[in-house]
Structure formats: structure tokens, C-alpha cells
Amino acid sequence: MTKYLFIFLIICVNLNAQFNSYSESSSTIFKVINGKKVSITTTEINENGKKSKKCVINNYIDIDCETIDNCIKKNDCNDLIKTLDLEEKKLKNHNIKNKNDSDVFIKLSINKNEIYIGEQISCISEIYIKDGVNINNTNIEPISFEGFWEDEVKIDTKKRNRKIINNKNYTVIKYKHSILTSQKIGNLVIPNSSMKVELIQKGRLLYTDFFGRPQYENILVEETLSTSKKEVKVKKLPDPKPKNFYGTVSEKFSIETEIDRNETKTSEAISLKIKFRGKGNINMLQPFKIDFPDEFEVFDPIITDKTYVGNTSTNGSKVFEYVIIPRQKGQYTIPSISFSYFNPKLEKYIDIENKSIEINVLKGKQYVDTDTTQYSLQKLELIPNSKFNNISFRKKIYKYYSIVFWIFISLVFLTKFIVFILSKRVIDTAKKRKEKSNKIAIKRLKNAQKCIKNNDFDMFFEEIEKSIWGYFADKFNIESSNLSKENIDFYFTKNLINDRLKNQFIVLLQDCEFARYAPKSNHNKKMQEILNQSKEIIIEVESNLKKN
Amino acid sequence: MIIFHLTTYSSDKIFETADSLFQKNEYELAINYYNKILENNLESSEVYYNLGICYFKIKEYRNSKKNFQKSLILNPKIKLSEHWITQINKKINEKNIPQMFYVKWINFIVNMFDTFTWILISFILILCLVITITFKYLFNKKVNTIVITLLLLNLIVFYFTNNKIENNKKIFESQVSLSDIIYQ
Numbered sequence: 001m002t003k004y005l006f007i008f009l010i011i012c013v014n015l016n017a018q019f020n021s022y023s024e025s026s027s028t029i030f031k032v033i034n035g036k037k038v039s040i041t042t043t044e045i046n047e048n049g050k051k052s053k054k055c056v057i058n059n060y061i062d063i064d065c066e067t068i069d070n071c072i073k074k075n076d077c078n079d080l081i082k083t084l085d086l087e088e089k090k091l092k093n094h095n096i097k098n099k100n101d102s103d104v105f106i107k108l109s110i111n112k113n114e115i116y117i118g119e120q121i122s123c124i125s126e127i128y129i130k131d132g133v134n135i136n137n138t139n140i141e142p143i144s145f146e147g148f149w150e151d152e153v154k155i156d157t158k159k160r161n162r163k164i165i166n167n168k169n170y171t172v173i174k175y176k177h178s179i180l181t182s183q184k185i186g187n188l189v190i191p192n193s194s195m196k197v198e199l200i201q202k203g204r205l206l207y208t209d210f211f212g213r214p215q216y217e218n219i220l221v222e223e224t225l226s227t228s229k230k231e232v233k234v235k236k237l238p239d240p241k242p243k244n245f246y247g248t249v250s251e252k253f254s255i256e257t258e259i260d261r262n263e264t265k266t267s268e269a270i271s272l273k274i275k276f277r278g279k280g281n282i283n284m285l286q287p288f289k290i291d292f293p294d295e296f297e298v299f300d301p302i303i304t305d306k307t308y309v310g311n312t313s314t315n316g317s318k319v320f321e322y323v324i325i326p327r328q329k330g331q332y333t334i335p336s337i338s339f340s341y342f343n344p345k346l347e348k349y350i351d352i353e354n355k356s357i358e359i360n361v362l363k364g365k366q367y368v369d370t371d372t373t374q375y376s377l378q379k380l381e382l383i384p385n386s387k388f389n390n391i392s393f394r395k396k397i398y399k400y401y402s403i404v405f406w407i408f409i410s411l412v413f414l415t416k417f418i419v420f421i422l423s424k425r426v427i428d429t430a431k432k433r434k435e436k437s438n439k440i441a442i443k444r445l446k447n448a449q450k451c452i453k454n455n456d457f458d459m460f461f462e463e464i465e466k467s468i469w470g471y472f473a474d475k476f477n478i479e480s481s482n483l484s485k486e487n488i489d490f491y492f493t494k495n496l497i498n499d500r501l502k503n504q505f506i507v508l509l510q511d512c513e514f515a516r517y518a519p520k521s522n523h524n525k526k527m528q529e530i531l532n533q534s535k536e537i538i539i540e541v542e543s544n545l546k547k548n
Numbered sequence: 549m550i551i552f553h554l555t556t557y558s559s560d561k562i563f564e565t566a567d568s569l570f571q572k573n574e575y576e577l578a579i580n581y582y583n584k585i586l587e588n589n590l591e592s593s594e595v596y597y598n599l600g601i602c603y604f605k606i607k608e609y610r611n612s613k614k615n616f617q618k619s620l621i622l623n624p625k626i627k628l629s630e631h632w633i634t635q636i637n638k639k640i641n642e643k644n645i646p647q648m649f650y651v652k653w654i655n656f657i658v659n660m661f662d663t664f665t666w667i668l669i670s671f672i673l674i675l676c677l678v679i680t681i682t683f684k685y686l687f688n689k690k691v692n693t694i695v696i697t698l699l700l701l702n703l704i705v706f707y708f709t710n711n712k713i714e715n716n717k718k719i720f721e722s723q724v725s726l727s728d729i730i731y732q
Contacts, residue, residue, distance in 0.1 A: 402706075
């Protein structure tokens with residue numbers, strides 16, 4: 001339907017134009033002059049055959065007239081600027097006059113003026129905007145609350161309320177909501193807070209649009225809004241304070257304890273939860289001392305903060321979770337926890353208490369000795385005496401130990417040494433003779449060898465005889481007076497030397513004896529033979545003896 | 549011998565009175581009583597331990613530590629003494645100097661027995677040496693390796709024992725210096 005109406009209207013306008021023979025064509029040029037945007041609109045008008053040109057300058061600040069020579073004359077241009085400048089000034093004045101103080105304002109409101117220390121107040125900052133006033137940009141300066149602990153409430157800035165003040169409609173937007181906990185006694189001041197706002201105001205008429213509606217220029221007017229100071233009187237809590245008061249100021253408060261089990265074994269952990277629930281400065285609550293039995297090892301509590309910030313105070317719960325490890329078996333009670341808080345409404349302290357908890361500890365694992373933590377709870381206690389020792393005795397032992405030790409060791413080795421020397425001496429006569437017998441025999445045989453070279457016939461046989469007899473005497477420890485052929489027989493059989501060797505031995509001795517008295521003709525040959533024989537015999541006897 | 553028994557009897561009494569004084573929180577008097585036992589030429593690890601506890605109570609930590617050390621020397625099985633020594637070290641800010649591994653091992657071996665046991669062991673080893681050597685001469689057997697190992701063992705044990713005795717002497721004979729008292 002609207003579509004058809006639109007087409008109809010266009011046709012009507014065209015018809016009208018043909019009747020009056022009026023045509024208008026305009027072109028707009030945007031130019032930047034001296035850093036400012038200027039739009040020059042040239043309108044050519046054809047009215048009943050007459051053509052005329054018209055220039056409109058939308059933005060008239062600091063126009064260089066030479067650049068728009070084509071459109072308008074220089075002088076005209078200058079005049080135009082002057083008039084437009086005047087117009088501008090007028091408009092500005094008009095705007096300032098027109099602006100109403102109560103168009104836009106901000107307000108900071110608190111719910112209480114007189115509180116106790118630790119009590120909470122809510123502080124709300126709101127902006128009031130009159131209907132029809134447009135705001136472009138806001139710049140909120142942060143507020144510093146001195147002497148207060150601030151918890152901010154999450155707010156939805158899109159949420160708007162309506163309020164009627166002095167028969168005028170206002171849109172109210174809450175832009176800051178905080179819960180303040182007082183921490184100082186005295187008159188506390190919440191200082192001015194300010195906000196910069198850019199207001200959009202109607203300016204000069206720019207043009208009328210296609211449908212004849214006027215289009216105005218938007219002028220941004222910056223403005224600082226501020227709130228007034230607020231004073232809050234913070235009072236001291238009344239004396240005397242109860243013993244179990246930990247600074248909690250609340251209108252409603254409760255305490256709950258929860259234990260995961262009542263029966264456990266030694267060195268097994270139990271968890272004890274103490275739950276504080278209520279309104280007020282519960283978020284400030286810190287763990288306090290609880291009298292656990294001495295046999296319990298208690299670790300620092302794990303704090304879980306489940307508080308949230310409500311409209312006028314913080315609410316919720318705070319949980320202290322204690323991990324307890326009993327170190328000794330027995331029946332124990334965790335005493336009831338008494339807790340006091342101040343109720344600002346009733347203006348008095350209120351005591352609350354929970355039930356005491358019974359814990360039965362059975363014997364569990366033994367601790368490892370190296371674990372020193374088990375003693376951390378051990379009391380400083382004396383131990384009974386067992387047995388006294390003599391101090392001087394101990395001192396003597398300390399003094400003489402090393403001397404006695406060295407004396408003993410040296411005594412042992414001295415006796416060993418003496419025994420060693422003595423044993424050497426006893427062995428010397430018989431054993432040493434036996435060991436040296438070979439060497440002596442060989443020495444003598446060497447002498448005999450020399451005799452062969454010198455052709456000393458008598459000396460040779462003497463040496464051979466001596467060497468063999470000497471060897472025999474040394475080997476079997478026989479005195480020289482007992483040397484005889486019967487003895488050879490006896491000792492050789494005793495030492496299990498075979499008969500052949502025994503006979504050879506005896507024959508050699510006989511040969512030596514005969515050779516002394518034999519003729520000198522073939523001495524040299526005989527000498528060499530006997531020497532070789534005696535050498536062989538000694539070697540064989542030696543090997544025979546070793547075998548046995 | 550009779551005199552010794554008499555003194556032990558009276559010392560037992562003194563020990564008990566010191567105990568009761570401690571229960572009445574009169575620590576300094578208790579310390580005096582314990583010292584009387586020591587003056588009677590008698591000692592025990594328990595006396596030193598209790599002295600340590602008393603000194604701990606009146607916060608004379610240096611004295612306390614010394615006494616705990618003495619009690620440990622006489623009876624290395626008192627683990628509580630070790631515990632208190634570490635506690636005192638924490639209180640007087642004395643840090644345990646970290647030791648090399650071999651020092652740790654040596655300390656571990658040395659602390660296995662008390663001093664008297666070590667002395668006994670060393671003399672038993674000497675006896676073993678004597679027996680092996682006599683065996684050698686009686687039965688004419690070769691025992692040289694055994695003798696050498698026994699000798700080495702003897703020397704090692706002697707080293708440990710002597711070390712321990714020297715340390716003990718240091719602890720028993722040193723006095724708490726004036727600077728330590730001021731430091732407390």
C-alpha cells in the first residue's frame with residue numbers, strides 16, 4: 001500500500017514541476033580546507049526558463065573564499081562567512097542558555113550514615129538522564145573509598161529504570177554498586193566522584209530531507225558531572241569484647257562443624273570442616289586457634305571462600321578445612337568451638353557454639369623412626385633413670401685406650417717376632433745343613449775340576465771323596481765319626497732311594513779309594529769319568545729325595 | 549665397692565627429687581640437683597637428657613644442646629635427644645652443614661655402637677689376632693692372610709674408636725663459652 005502511495009507522490013511532484021517549469025539540480029563538493037571539512041553545495045535552478053546559481057556552504061568555519069570563486073563572488077563569500085560566524089555564536093549562546101541543569105546528573109547514594117566498625121554499607125552510583133537527552137560518551141573517574149574495603153557488585157548497565165522527578169521522566173542507569181566494609185573508626189568521607197559526559201545537542205538547521213523533515217547539526221557538548229561528598233560515621237564496638245570475638249559484625253550468623261568420620265587409626269588423616277554461614281564481613285574472617293588435643297597433628301586449614309556480594313552486604317559461607325592426624329590411640333574429644341559476633345541491629349554481642357566432637361583412635365601403623373615429625377608434639381618430659389656409671393672410670397678409659405691398644409698390638413707383634421727368631425735358630429743346625437749340602441758338594445766338585453787341569457792327582461780324589469762323604473753326612477745329618485758304608489746302606493733304604501743308586505754310590509766311593517793307589521798310566525781319563533759319575537749320582541739322589 | 553653402692557643409692561634419691569622439682573616447674577633447682585649427681589662422680593644418659601630438657605625449659609639452648617649430645621654419647625639409641633638437638637638448631641639458627649657422603653657413612657658406622665662397645669670390639673679383635681698367631685705355631689698352619697686382615701680390621705676399628713673418643717672428650721670437656729650465653 002505504502003509502495004503505491006510513494007509512486008503516486010513522485011508522479012504528483014513531477015506533474016507539478018512541469019506545470020511551473022521549475023527544475024533544480026544540485027551538486028555537493030566536499031573539500032578539506034584548513035583541516036576542516038567543508039561541503040559546498042551548488043544548486044542550479046531553472047525557473048520558467050530563467051537559470052540561476054546558488055551556493056550553500058554547510059560548514060562555514062574559516063573558508064578560503066578564493067577557492068570557491070566559481071560559485072560565489074569573493075566579497076559575497078566574505079560577507080557570508082561573517083554572517084555565518086555571527087549565526088554560529090548566537091547558536092552556541094542559545095544552546096548554553098537552553099541547557100537545563102537537571103537534564104543529566106549523577107547521584108551517589110548510601111544506605112546507612114552511622115555504622116559500627118566492620119559493618120557494611122552499600123554504595124550505589126547512578127546516572128539520571130532526562131527523556132529526550134542523548135548521551136554520546138561517558139568517562140567515569142574511579143572513586144577511592146578511604147577507610148573502607150570495597151567489594152564490587154556485578155551490575156548490568158543495560159538495565160534501565162524509570163523515575164519521575166518533578167513531573168519529568170528520567171531514565172536511571174546504575175553504573176557502580178559496591179559494598180563497603182568499614183575498617184577505621186571516625187568520620188569517614190566518601191569523596192566527590194565525577195563523570196565526563198558528551199551530550200548531543202541540536203544545532204543549526206542543515207537541510208530538509210526528501211520528505212521535508214528538518215535535519216539539524218549535532219553538537220557535542222562535554223560536561224563534567226559530579227556528586228556531592230558523603231560522610232559516614234563509623235562507631236567503635238562496645239566494650240568489653242568477648243573472648244572469642246574475631247571482628248565479625250553480622251546480623252545473622254551460624255557455625256557448623258562436619259567431620260568425615262569419628263573412628264580412625266593412628267597416623268590416618270581426618271578432615272574437619274568448620275563452616276561459617278551468614279551476612280556481613282564474613283569474607284574478612286581468618287582462621288583462629290582451636291584447642292585440639294595435643295596428640296593430634298593439625299595442619300594449617302584450607303580456606304574455601306564461598307561468599308558472594310549481595311545488594312547490601314556480603315553473604316555466603318566460609319569453610320576452614322583442617323586435616324588432623326592423630327598420633328596416639330585413645331578416645332579424644334575436640335572441644336566445642338565458641339564464637340561471638342556483634343549484631344549491629346541489636347547492638348550487642350551474640351555467642352554461638354557448636355557441639356563437641358568425639359573421636360575414637362585405634363592403633364594403626366607404627367611410625368618410622370627417622371620421621372622426626374612424630375616428636376613435634378612430644379612434650380618436654382623427663383625420662384626415668386636406668387643405671388648410673390662412674391665418671392672417672394669413663395675418663396680413664398678415654399685417656400688410656402689408645403695407649404693400651406698400641407701396647408697390646410706391639411706386644412703381639414713383639415712375641416711373634418721373638419718366636420720367629422727363636423724358631424729360625426732351632427732349625428739352623430739340621431735343616432740348614434741339609435739345604436746347604438748340595439752347594440758344598442758342588443763347590444768341592446768344582447775344586448776337583450781345577451785339580452784335573454793342574455794334574456794334581458791326589459788332591460782330586462781327596463776332593464771327590466770329601467764331596468761325596470760330606471754330601472751324604474749333610475743330607476742325612478750324620479756326624480763325621482759315624483760315616484761308614486753300613487750307614488749309607490741304612491740311610492739310603494730309610495729314605496727309600498732305590499738299590500741301584502745305593503750300589504752306584506758305594507761303588508763310586510770304592511773306585512775313589514782304589515784309584516788313589518792305582519798306577520798313574522791312565523789317570524786323566526779315570527779322573528774325568530769319576531767326576532762325571534759323582535755329579536750324576538748327586539743329581540739322581542737329589543731327585544730321588546725330592547720324589548719322596 | 550660399698551661406698552660406690554651407697555653413692556648410687558643416694559644419687560637415685562637425688563634423681564627422684566630433681567624429677568619432682570621439675571614437675572613443680574622449678575627448673576633451675578632441678579638442674580642443681582642433677583649437677584649434684586654428676587659431682588658424685590656418677591652419670592647416665594638419662595641424667596644428661598633430663599638436664600637438657602631443664603635447660604630447654606629455661607631457654608638456655610646452648611647448654612641444653614650440649615647435654616643432649618652427652619646423653620647421645622652415653623646411649624646412641626635415644627632418638628629423642630637427636631630430635632631435640634635439631635629443634636634447638638632451628639631455634640638458635642644453627643644450620644646443619646651438609647656433609648660429604650663418605651663422612652656420612654663413617655658417621656653412620658661410628659654411631660652404630662656406643663663408645664664402650666667400640667672399645668670392647670677393638671680388644672676382642674686383638675684377642676682374635678693373638679689366637680690366630682698361637683694357632684699358627686701350635687699346628688703349624690699357614691694363616692698369614694687371616695692375620696693381615698685381622699690386623700687391618702684392628703686398625704680400622706681403632707681409628708673409629710679413637711675418633712669417637714676424641715669427639716666425646718671435646719663435648720665432655722668443653723664449657724659453654726661466654727659469647728654463647730650472650731648470643732642467647
